[in-house]
Amino acid sequence: MSLVDLPLLPLGKGRDLDAERGVECPGDLPSASDPDLVARAVAAKEALGERVFVLGHHYQRDEVIRFADVTGDSFKLARDAAARPEAAYIVFCGVHFMAESADILTGPEQQVILPDLSAGCSMADMARLRQVEDAWDALADAGIQDSVVPVTYMNSSADIKAFCGRNGGVVCTSSNADVALEWAFDQKPGGDAKVLFLPDQHLGRNTAVLKMGMSLDDCVLWDPLQPNGGLTAEELQGARMILWKGHCSVHGRFTEDVVDELRVKHPGINVIVHPECRHEVVLKADLVGSTEFIIKTIEAAPAGSVWAIGTELNLVKRLADAHPDKSIVFLDRNVCYCSTMNRIDLPHFVWAMENLVAGNVVNRIVVDEDTEREALVALQRMLDLPGRSHRD
Numbered sequence: 359m360s361l362v363d364l365p366l367l368p369l370g371k372g373r374d375l376d377a378e379r380g381v382e383c384p385g386d387l388p389s390a391s392d393p394d395l396v397a398r399a400v401a402a403k404e405a406l407g408e409r410v411f412v413l414g415h416h417y418q419r420d421e422v423i424r425f426a427d428v429t430g431d432s433f434k435l436a437r438d439a440a441a442r443p444e445a446a447y448i449v450f451c452g453v454h455f456m457a458e459s460a461d462i463l464t465g466p467e468q469q470v471i472l473p474d475l476s477a478g479c480s481m482a483d484m485a486r487l488r489q490v491e492d493a494w495d496a497l498a499d500a501g502i503q504d505s506v507v508p509v510t511y512m513n514s515s516a517d518i519k520a521f522c523g524r525n526g527g528v529v530c531t532s533s534n535a536d537v538a539l540e541w542a543f544d545q546k547p548g549g550d551a552k553v554l555f556l557p558d559q560h561l562g563r564n565t566a567v568l569k570m571g572m573s574l575d576d577c578v579l580w581d582p583l584q585p586n587g588g589l590t591a592e593e594l595q596g597a598r599m600i601l602w603k604g605h606c607s608v609h610g611r612f613t614e615d616v617v618d619e620l621r622v623k624h625p626g627i628n629v630i631v632h633p634e635c636r637h638e639v640v641l642k643a644d645l646v647g648s649t650e651f652i653i654k655t656i657e658a659a660p661a662g663s664v665w666a667i668g669t670e671l672n673l674v675k676r677l678a679d680a681h682p683d684k685s686i687v688f689l690d691r692n693v694c695y696c697s698t699m700n701r702i703d704l705p706h707f708v709w710a711m712e713n714l715v716a717g718n719v720v721n722r723i724v725v726d727e728d729t730e731r732e733a734l735v736a737l738q739r740m741l742d743l744p745g746r747s748h749r750d
């Protein structure tokens with residue numbers, strides 16, 4: 359067993375290119391107070407024309423997402439990444455694992471750029487390949503590896519996706535986790551199938567219990583920092599879902615007591631949350647779904663309706679601004695942006711775009727060939743999932 363050590367790196371200082379965070383962003387950034395930043399971004403985008411395709415995740419800042427050609431949740435962005443094969447550059451306004459997936463899903467000539475290399479994801483960093491391989495060996499020792507299908511959330515590094523690809527597994531996102539789990543259980547007919555779900559315990563648990571009809575007792579929690587995951591062979595043998603002990607530090611902040619408080623304050627309020635929230639919070643909500651699902655639900659809601667939303671604050675603020683006829687409140691008492699999504703700001707965007715205009719490709723995200731081949735297997739299995747693979 360290896361208790362993988364993560365060097366402590368303040369954001370933007372030091373280099374750990376294997377990690378989803380804390381890498382230096384080289385370059386001479388324009389000042390955030392430069393009054394011409396918007397005009398510079400517009401000019402760079404115009405100069406690049408069809409050569410650039412800008413993708414923006416819903417958690418991006420307003421100042422950046424306004425320049426996106428396509429916005430979406432992580433499933434939509436993965437599906438749309440390859441939509442412009444003629445674009446030489448794909449500027450990904452999101453986080454590192456999304457840019458990696460875009461590199462895997464686009465042509466070899468297309469170059470994917472992440473405007474700030476320190477835009478990682480703390481959840482993705484909670485599962486490292488060596489830890490996952492140790493867990494896989496432990497499943498063999500417990501005599502169950504043959505009945506386990508690994509399923510990884512999109513929020514994972516490319517090498518974890520490749521691990522799933524070479525071990526008969528699949529990638530999922532928050533908008534298709536149920537369909538991916540159905541697929542995974544179908545791969546091992548005979549009744550003893552199990553899933554190793556990486557790295558978000560909450561998405562895994564919420565999907566298993568609320569969508570697949572399993573009980574909490576069907577789930578065990580694999581802690582990569584404990585010998586044998588902190589589990590006995592009997593516990594592993596008795597489980598249907600082996601959940602990796604990872605979580606989102608943003609969605610982990612939402613708590614049940616705020617839901618209770620809001621229901622007292624605003625009778626009739628609708629509570630909608632992302633499935634990365636803790637199970638207790640999801641149980642108290644009225645609706646649960648991906649960022650795309652949340653947006654569509656609010657768009658379709660009647661004027662005068664009252665909503666509490668449990669997801670990242672940039673998106674909640676944007677929804678509140680776009681729907682002044684509805685009352686929208688944030689489900690956390692405090693401000694809680696995703697700090698790494700927020701790393702992509704206008705100075706980094708302008709810097710990356712102006713460099714492209716000048717012919718310099720900065721902050722290119724490249725997945726090595728072997729990893730790419732195996733990760734593509736798992737990503738393609740997700741894109742090929744039958745039936746309802748996305749609620750749009």
Ligand code: 13P
Nearest residue numbers: 431432433531532648649
């Ligand atoms: P979705 O965009 O798939 O809803 O995921 C949210 C998220 O946490 C991305 O990091």
Ligand code: SF4
Nearest residue numbers: 479480481606608696
């Ligand atoms: Fe990662 Fe959570 Fe930020 Fe999404 S919101 S990028 S899961 S830390």
